[in-house]
Amino acid sequence: MTLVIIFVSALLINNFVLAQFLGICSFIGISNNMTSSVSMGMAVTFVMVLTAVVCWPIYFLVLVPAHLEFLQTLTFILVVACLVQFVEMFIKKTSIALYDALGIYLPLITTNCAILGFALIAVTRNYSYLETIVYGVGSGLGYTLAMVLMAGVRGKLETADIPKPLQGPGIVLITAGIMALAFMGFAGLIK
Template sequence: MNELILIFISTLLVNNLVLSYFLGICPFLGVSGKIESSIGMGMAVTFVMTMATTISWLIYHLLLLKFDLIFLEYVAFILVIASLVQIVEMFIRKFSSSLYQSLGIYLPLITTNCAILGVALFMVTKKYEFFEAVIFGFSGGLGFSLVLLIMAGIREELNFADVPGNFKGAPITLITAGLLALIFMGFSGLVSS
């Protein structure tokens, strides 16, 4: 149990996917303009990431390792993610139209979100057990949502700031992200690993 809590906190704050592994930067810069859309994106990513990590773990350990097919790792994982996103999209559209309204447009974007594939690959290199992997995926998604939400909050305020011409748009967003990463470095003493 202790192990699981440690993984949760370390993935959520200390080794945050966005700010210390640079995973999922594209949606992080693209969708963090409004708080509302960042919540939708965060929920969609958390959901798909948890599912993708779970299924990738099963495939890696039950199929690839058993039949000595490790060289197919990348192809298998990306296919899992792409088909998962497709299935989730169809499922949500069928059963909850209100959820589909809020998540719908973000789902196709998730396939190319490197955070999802990244988490699946990290899970293999870190040699996690099944439940550790599930928690890892879930907390990774939550950490992504957390940073996305903070960033959206900052950027909504930033609209009112007087930014020098050359820094407008992408540069000031990147610098803000840099400062955010500096702040998150303060968590690094929380878990020693």
């Protein structure tokens, strides 16, 4: 049951983009196109799960026993950067089609605050290994959900007559704000 609650909470209530405002840069940058939004969302989900798989053991089996919890930010950045690099090479070697789909998004994710934020939040909540992984899946899918919703809205915005000063990122941020308000409605879902 805890796992389900963690999953739903990460997906809707504490949605990374619309409730915690992490990963906004890629959210604004890539949500203008449905296909690339889905690709980016999948890539983020993938990297989040990998981060969960690798960062949890490093934190609880290396940093905590050595009383070096203060190094978590530094370590996680290092780990995520190396991991993404490695995954990129691996995908390029094994599946060129997947590489073409995710390829340009993977390096973008290396420095994505959503990934680092995910790793930091997961360890402060003292989740178990399995819970961390479920939290990763939920967060990634939450990010994908927000991206896809935004891409849909932006598709409609294309034909709208937007005042000049608001064109581009301006109207997207306003839309994101309204979507975030709507997502606040999920707060009562789990007591």
